[in-house]
Amino acid sequence: MIDSEITFRKLEVFLAYMEKLNISRTAEHLGLSSVSVHRALHSLEEGLRCPLFIHKGRNLLPLPAAQTLLEHASQVIEQMELGVQATQRTAGFGEKRLKLGTLYSLTLETIPRLIMGLKLRRPELELELVMGSNQVLIDRLGNQQLDAILISTSDSEIDDHYYDQLPLFQDDIYLAAPANSELSTEGTADLRDFRQKKFISLAEGFATYHGFQEAFQVAGFEPDIVTRVNDIFSMLSLVQAGVGYTLIPGRMKGVYANTVKMIPLAEPYQMRQTISLVFARSRGHDPNLLALAAESRMFALGHLPQSR
Template identity: 70%
Template sequence: MIDNDITFRKLEIFLAFMDKRNISRTADLLGLSTVSVHRALHTLEESVRCPLFIHQGRNLSPIPAAETLAEYAREVVGLMKRGIEETRKSGGVGQGRLKLGTLYSLTLDTVPRLIMGLKLRRPNLELELQMGSNQDLLLRLEDQQLDAILLSVSDTQIDPARFETLPLFNDDIFLAVPASAAHIVNGPADLRDFKDEKFVSLTEGFATYHGFQEAFHIAGFEPHIVTRVNDIFSMVNLVQAGVGCTLLPGRMKKIHDPAFRMLPLAAPYQMRQTIALVFARNREHDPDLLALLAEGRMYALGRRTSEAQAAPSLTAETSGRPGL
């Protein structure tokens, strides 16, 4: 029976020592202390229940029994490494293909910029992009149908024991109205002033759905929803066509169209989404995901820098206005 204390790590240290024949050089090679190397060799010898080394002065020298163990250890460790490689291939890990899930709205800016940066880091990476609601994306990630997802984590329960989360940016929610709407204000919009307006909404499970419900709960009335849709671009099209108003994240301002306007919400209704990159903790060493994570950090840093640079100029613009 194999002793529980015989581990692959100890065998790797043992094989490195058999190559170097010196504890200090073995420690340098593996980035360990000499004490750790000596302890690994000593406990391995105890677990094998057979002498493997002799002391010659201050040096430790292998005897023929150690050479025999090394022969089999190389075979076992090599076989295990090949087994892990094949396992990763079967699991689609580190094979130059990444399945990324995202909210529809993030395809306006965030996703293209991440993809461009990722392709510079890993030119041969094949990227498959899938879009869906917050709820749908998280379910597909849990079922391992996706390798990583981009979604709003503000109203989503992410299990920290299973998933890593990298926040990318925060996004405020606005009231989107057709340009022809009766109530268009220059300042923050009070939802109570839009009580008689018609509204369009996303279906349950999307990032803005919960906020939509909460905002009108605070406003104290049930909005007249004329239709519900399954993607944010269809909702924008309906607003542009004058079908109704809705709530949209600020990132949708990139759609420059005079047919609709996005108004800031008054203080009681203000909401903010946190957009984040989420992936499974057990995939944190996947080189493709590490590249995506690095690009995500660069994107987040760029957003923070841009916002910090914009803040002083905004303050300068408003500081001279009476009453501000």
């Protein structure tokens, strides 16, 4: 059994000293104090239970045992470095490819801006974009099928012990109505006035689904849902066609301003989504994720809290 006093760090100090053969120069090279270097070398001798050096004045002269350890320690450190690199590659750490999960609605503005900024930071990086519902993306991140996700964290149960969350912006929820509706975009919409109307909903697991359910619980009735769809663009296409009404985040407003009426909800039903970047805390030092997090912070700084 290898003694606990023998560590990779101490072996690295030993290798540096065997190259420099001077305590002060070794300390300067490693960014340590001379005392720390001397302590590491002495601790190695204790762990090996044999002397490695003899003292000659202030210098330590290597014994034959030190030359033997030098040969093996060099191989050990080299193999461990290769092992660390191989392990990181297997885990996707520092690869030239980043798998990013996102909500469909974020592909309109947020994702393009993040990608452009990210490519400036890491031009060699290839980005694979995966779109899905909030829950699907969370599951894929947990299964390590994605490196990071952009989701609504308002109602999501994200374990802060395992994941970092970086909020980008907040978004209000609106009532979306067909363009030919007689509703006015001035004022607010009381959902109780829509008891007899048809509605379209996203399927369970999507960010807006939970808010949809909660809003109608407050209104005191079950909406007449004509159909449930699996992406926000299909849902708005059905609203455009006059199939029914729905609830939608304000970030969709710019694209559908001329074809869909978006009316703020009355105070009892008002909701706000928080859109955040989420990634595993254990990968916080991955250079790709560091670049993505930095770009997300820049986005958050330039993106004031929305109440569209």
